[in-house]
Amino acid sequence: MQDLFEEKANKERTKNAPLAERLRPRQLSDFIGQRKIMGRGKTLESLIRSGRPQSLIFWGPPGTGKTTLALLIAQHTQAHFVHFSAVTSGVKEVRQTINQAQDRLKFESKQTILFVDEIHRFNKTQQDGFLPFVEDGTIILIGATTENPGFALTAPLQSRSRIFIFEALEENEILRILKRATEKFPQHKFKKTALKFIAHEAEGDARAALNILELTLNLTKNLVTSDVVKKAVQKKGIYFDKKGDYHYDTISAFIKSMRGGSADGALYWLARMIEAGEDPRFIARRMVIFASEDVGNADPHALTLANSCFQAVANIGYPEARIILGQVVVYLSEAPKSNASYLAIEKALETVRTKRIGEVPKHLRNAPTKLAKSMGYGADYQYPHNYEGAVVEQSFLPENLASEKFYQPKNVGFEKKIIEREREREKTISERIDNDKCPKGLDGK
Structure with missing residues (x-):
């Protein structure tokens, strides 16, 4: 009698299920989409038809057939299918499912396909907990995720599974x-x-x-x-998981549009984020970083403007924050670009990390005491303001790094003037050398 009641309950659930569930394909020939991996002779379909299932990871956006194919695999291999959600289930349910799978294999000689939806929601320990049972054949694990497996799944789990990429349907x-x-x-x-x-x-x-x-x-x-x-x-919902790939993909497109000088592209991705409810402070924070990293000294005002934008949107919030964000996005997109300062600090850091740390030259050291002065600290330091043009021929790096060049300004925007200043400085020093003048300070010392 329990089976009859259960069968009736299942029919009732199916009747009341959403249309998408009721119309789910029941055989491979009815499956639509994923032509790169599905179809006669294609990798995944061949694997399914072989009747020799193995652990798989399905990676792709929602509504692309991941759950449907997992069901079809179970049907084609006559394995017992268990649908498991990483959102609503925990360790207790996992253990219970594994125990049942072990009994099923032992007493019925029937394999269990464990389909874990949103498997990326499990932490590292929970993910690795499946490994022994995958290896001994207790379960065939099929994980579905909208996140990049390279980041969201553990390396051992990846190595024991075949990863298939699902694409949005045409x-x-x-x-x-x-x-x-x-x-x-x-x-x-x-x-x-x-x-x-x-x-x-x-x-x-x-x-x-x-x-x-x-x-x-x-x-x-x-x-x-x-x-x-x-x-x-009524209103189109925008898929934008604030902790997932789509979040970072949109941010990436936004930054790259500004970097490429496309105000239109940047405004579009900005609008996508605004409509999805992204925190305006997060957007503005990325704009501040962009102003320094990608605009840099080609337009020194960009950083000031971006920082003002951050403060303004933090104080005002939506909906008016969109106006401020839009204005500054256009400015940053159209501004001249230079990453010279960014490259300079990266090279300097790399030098500090990999090369011998030289001593601070004595002429650059502070000499607050008589002892320090007697040791030569501060000796021969040339105070630039005492020299014409505030230009001195003096090394400001450790002796072993004297020839290092970190900052290489680009011939764009304000950095053109920086290049001109460097040339003027070199010219002044060269003329002093040519005239055999050891420059004395204007005070005669």
Whole structure:
């Protein structure tokens, strides 16, 4: 009787499940998308059809077929399938599932496919906890993640799994899924423009497309048009996990657009972050770093402006912060660029870390006492303000590093003037040498 009740409960759950779940493909031939890895002769499909499953990692955005393929693998290999969420489950559930898998293998000679959704949510210890059971064949682990496995998963787990990359579906693939779904609703008529609009709004996410379709069907009893779809959608949600790859990908695109001098590109990515609810202080903080690292002394005002932007958005917040961010993003995008200062400090740090640490030259040392003076501290130091043009021929590096050159200004923006000043300094020193003048201070010393 328990089995009958359980079967009835399962049917009821399926009936009330979201449309995306009810229409999930039940066989490989019904699967749409991922043409690089799925299809006759393609790597993943060949692996599935071989009937010899192995541990896998599916990496890609939501709604691209990761869960569906895991189910199809279990079906094709006749293995027991366990769907496990790293968000809602913990160590206790993992142990229970592993124990059941061990019993299943021992008493039924049946393997267990353990599908762990959002596996990146598990910490290092939890991830490595699967390894012994993967190695002894107790479970076949299939992990799904939206995060880069190279960063989100432990090296041992990666080495024991094959990683497959899932890509966002193309609009024509979403359309095929939608058309198949419409066959389940003969009482409705669907305008082609409405389905195309849904496919466009879904942005490669099949689950999102079917959810939009389901919302739309609740708003009309017969004809589905673009206007009805727009009412269902209202406002497009932007996928932007503040701790995940999409977060950092968007920031990266934002920075690279400013670096490339594209105000339009930078404004677009800025708008994406604003709409997704990104903290304006985080955006402004990256702009301050950019102003120094990528604009640098080509436009020294950029850093001041970026810092003012940070203070302003911290005080004001949204929605007005968008105006300040937009203004400064345009300025930074259009400003001349130089990373010379950034490269200079990096080279200086590398020198300190890798080369012999020389002594501070005696002429650069402080001499606050008679003893220090008697030891030659401060001797022969040339005070620049006592010399014409404040130019002196004097080394300011340890003796073993005297020939090092860290700062190499670029011939752009304000750094052009810095180059001119360096040339003038060299010219002044050269003329003194040519005239055989050991420059004395203006005070005659």
